[in-house]
Amino acid sequence: MITEILSERCNNCNTCVAVCPDHVLDLAKNDQPPAIARPDQCQTCFLCELYCPEDAIYVAVVVPRSELQNDPMGNIRRDYGWDGHKEEPLKNFWQLGGLLREGVMISSARYALQQSDDKKPEKKI
Amino acid sequence: MNEIIADVLVIGGGMAAGWAAISAAKTGARVVIADKGFMGTSGVTAPAGPNHWWVPPEPGLRKAAVERRLESTFGLADPVWMERIIDITWQSIPEIAPWYPFSGDGKNGTFRSGLRGPEYLRALRQYATKLGVIILDQHPVLELLARQDGSIGGAAGYDRLNDRPWNARTGAVILATGGCAFRSGLLGSYNNTGDGYLMGVEAGAELSGMEFCVSYSISPAWLSTRTLPYTGARYFNAEGQLLSIPGWDKPREYLCKLADAFRTGPVYADLHEAPVGLPAVIREIQPATVAAFERRGLDMFQDRFEVKLFGEGTIRGIGGLRIIDDVCATAVPGLFAAGDAATREHIAGATSGGGAQNAAWALSSGVLSGTGAAREAKKRRKALNQSEKLNPLGGPGLRPSDTIKTVDNKAAIQTAQNEILDLDKALWRNETKLSSSASLLDAAWSEIRNNLQGRNLDAVSARETAAMVATARWCNASALVRKESRGMHVREDYSQQSPEYQSHIITGGLDKITSYLEKPRVAEVVS
Numbered sequence: 001m002i003t004e005i006l007s008e009r010c011n012n013c014n015t016c017v018a019v020c021p022d023h024v025l026d027l028a029k030n031d032q033p034p035a036i037a038r039p040d041q042c043q044t045c046f047l048c049e050l051y052c053p054e055d056a057i058y059v060a061v062v063v064p065r066s067e068l069q070n071d072p073m074g075n076i077r078r079d080y081g082w083d084g085h086k087e088e089p090l091k092n093f094w095q096l097g098g099l100l101r102e103g104v105m106i107s108s109a110r111y112a113l114q115q116s117d118d119k120k121p122e123k124k125i
Numbered sequence: 126m127n128e129i130i131a132d133v134l135v136i137g138g139g140m141a142a143g144w145a146a147i148s149a150a151k152t153g154a155r156v157v158i159a160d161k162g163f164m165g166t167s168g169v170t171a172p173a174g175p176n177h178w179w180v181p182p183e184p185g186l187r188k189a190a191v192e193r194r195l196e197s198t199f200g201l202a203d204p205v206w207m208e209r210i211i212d213i214t215w216q217s218i219p220e221i222a223p224w225y226p227f228s229g230d231g232k233n234g235t236f237r238s239g240l241r242g243p244e245y246l247r248a249l250r251q252y253a254t255k256l257g258v259i260i261l262d263q264h265p266v267l268e269l270l271a272r273q274d275g276s277i278g279g280a281a282g283y284d285r286l287n288d289r290p291w292n293a294r295t296g297a298v299i300l301a302t303g304g305c306a307f308r309s310g311l312l313g314s315y316n317n318t319g320d321g322y323l324m325g326v327e328a329g330a331e332l333s334g335m336e337f338c339v340s341y342s343i344s345p346a347w348l349s350t351r352t353l354p355y356t357g358a359r360y361f362n363a364e365g366q367l368l369s370i371p372g373w374d375k376p377r378e379y380l381c382k383l384a385d386a387f388r389t390g391p392v393y394a395d396l397h398e399a400p401v402g403l404p405a406v407i408r409e410i411q412p413a414t415v416a417a418f419e420r421r422g423l424d425m426f427q428d429r430f431e432v433k434l435f436g437e438g439t440i441r442g443i444g445g446l447r448i449i450d451d452v453c454a455t456a457v458p459g460l461f462a463a464g465d466a467a468t469r470e471h472i473a474g475a476t477s478g479g480g481a482q483n484a485a486w487a488l489s490s491g492v493l494s495g496t497g498a499a500r501e502a503k504k505r506r507k508a509l510n511q512s513e514k515l516n517p518l519g520g521p522g523l524r525p526s527d528t529i530k531t532v533d534n535k536a537a538i539q540t541a542q543n544e545i546l547d548l549d550k551a552l553w554r555n556e557t558k559l560s561s562s563a564s565l566l567d568a569a570w571s572e573i574r575n576n577l578q579g580r581n582l583d584a585v586s587a588r589e590t591a592a593m594v595a596t597a598r599w600c601n602a603s604a605l606v607r608k609e610s611r612g613m614h615v616r617e618d619y620s621q622q623s624p625e626y627q628s629h630i631i632t633g634g635l636d637k638i639t640s641y642l643e644k645p646r647v648a649e650v651v652s
């Protein structure tokens with residue numbers, strides 16, 4: 001859930017308010033950053049962070065940022081490689097399908113092994 | 126009030142909406158997109174990244190791909206439709222090259238079948254804008270508007286950032302509002318509340334295949350993510366014993382075994398046996414999945430974590446608005462449906478398949494509905510400016526039939542979730558369970574119907590609540606009618622597939638749900 005908009009970084013551009021798919025935020029007013037008005041509607045998609053040009057937003061996952069060893073602020077934009085963070089942001093994207101199928105093979109082979117083990121009489125004890 | 130005039134109104138802002146708008150705009154039509162959220166971040170594709178059904182145009186390859194998929198459709202799909210969507214997908218994706226950062230495929234070629242969500246939707250937005258499409262973000266549609274002859278001539282909604290109503294007068298309307306996951310928490314599905322089904326049925330359209338809504342995806346218990354990392358996961362019970370869970374190649378067995386495990390207590394997973402190449406690239410392929418662990422203070426490849434199955438309803442289920450021709454028209458003149466809002470039975474039959482087809486369907490049905498709607502709108506162009514009176518069609522949540530009273534929206538949504546997503550009810554259906562669900566859902570519906578009225582911004586959530594309960598009723602009613610087991614629909618009391626039911630279950634109606642069986646066009650082709 002979105003927990004922070006840092007006023008010292010925010011330039012009040014309202015991009016996050018416009019891009020949040022779930023209408024969590026209210027427009028910036030009186031030199032204040034946008035308000036987190038409806039946090040219960042937040043689907044933790046991190047996309048406001050991705051679009052924030054100032055890395056002013058933090059979307060937390062259960063644990064408050066202050067309790068984490070490494071501060072993940074700004075990681076989303078860096079990991080997606082937006083705004084020049086990466087030259088070729090989707091260099092390895094083609095591996096998606098192969099990795100998915102490999103995982104399926106791993107679990108189905110494990111299951112087959114478990115089934116044959118279960119059939120061995122000594123296992124039943 | 127802010128009135129918009131255009132040829133085609135596309136409702137939604139996901140993949141289907143984007144492709145629909147692009148294809149309509151290419152014909153020269155004036156196109157407006159109205160999305161509940163922001164076209165670029167909303168819909169289930171945006172935070173994800175779909176792989177598309179991708180088969181090169183070699184007749185042998187395509188025929189083989191269609192035949193392979195046809196085997197798992199349980200006689201409800203149409204090979205002609207399948208070939209059509211493969212071709213449209215193949216033709217369309219390269220068009221976004223000016224706006225999408227395509228990279229290599231590991232073999233000196235370009236990788237085009239899979240696209241990362243935020244970049245994909247951003248590219249569709251830029252492409253549509255280039256073609257002159259007007260995009261209204263944060264403009265949820267509340268209801269359709271009908272001309273005097275019953276055909277659809279526009280829609281009305283609420284502009285949530287400016288806190289004011291708006292309406293549009295258009296030649297044709299496309300519903301690309303996505304499927305419905307009943308607010309299960311499924312990644313990206315908060316807006317997917319079945320609004321398009323409700324609006325369509327209010328206009329007189331019908332639904333098809335709503336019983337095929339039994340689909341779940343595994344994720345960390347605290348946040349739904351993409352599922353790539355978990356395909357090789359090991360599962361454990363609370364005592365730390367390794368569970369015997371089939372692989373994803375056996376989707377039903379996999380789900381049933383997991384459901385058994387959840388019945389006895391929490392279930393945990395670890396990724397110690399994940400593909401060795403995964404850790405190096407997961408951050409690039411799915412940054413948000415990494416964040417789900419990192420920000421929770423966990424090492425995703427080392428720590429054991431609790432998991433949950435998130436209901437996918439008709440998103441990776443199949444049902445949706447019935448379409449009557451190959452440009453995705455509904456039975457209501459002027460109204461079209463695309464993507465998860467439309468039934469996917471034509472290409473998926475009774476199983477969801479392993480993905481890829483879903484995105485290809487969203488893309489292609491978008492493209493087709495765009496051409497269909499643009500053609501329809503051309504016929505209406507002269508009449509557009511004559512300011513014929515349009516009738517608002519929205520009922521539940523907007524115009525209660527009895528006195529206005531406070532309705533507990535949360536409780537109503539909870540009822541829809543309990544009756545449709547509960548694993549025991551969904552995976553092992555029978556007459557007793559379905560009938561009991563029907564009465565609970567009917568009770569929730571009566572209250573909404575009689576008493577619920579949302580005003581201004583609250584109208585949005587009132588309509589969402591109404592749409593979720595309505596969708597749950599159609600799903601449940603279809604499941605009752607299908608007295609057999611087929612694909613993802615499994616009945617304990619009718620455990621066999623029956624030739625009598627090699628048909629689509631068509632449902633419609635609001636207070637009284639009507640249903641009938643319709644033979645698929647494919648019946649002769651496969652049998």
Ligand SMILES: Cc1cc2nc3c(=O)[nH]c(=O)nc-3n(C[C@H](O)[C@H](O)[C@H](O)COP(=O)(O)OP(=O)(O)OC[C@H]3O[C@@H](n4cnc5c(N)ncnc54)[C@H](O)[C@@H]3O)c2cc1C
Nearest residue numbers: 137138139140141161168169176266303464465481483484
């Ligand atoms: C996690 C996940 C991973 C997936 N991966 C794959 C994959 O790898 N391959 C594959 O083939 N398929 C995949 N799918 C399925 C695929 O993503 C969907 O089939 C596809 O996104 C459907 O597109 P759509 O445009 O119909 O719906 P969506 O993308 O869900 O868009 C619906 C849109 O409608 C808008 N809307 C809703 N109600 C209203 C309203 N009242 N007014 C205005 N707008 C409204 C929403 O804001 C949203 O923009 C996946 C699905 C999920 C959930």
Ligand code: SF4
Nearest residue numbers: 010011013014016052
């Ligand atoms: S996008 Fe970032 S900088 Fe702009 S208003 Fe939001 S938090 Fe502030």
Ligand code: SF4
Nearest residue numbers: 020042043045046048
């Ligand atoms: S994480 Fe997603 S839903 Fe939450 S505020 Fe940001 S954009 Fe909105």
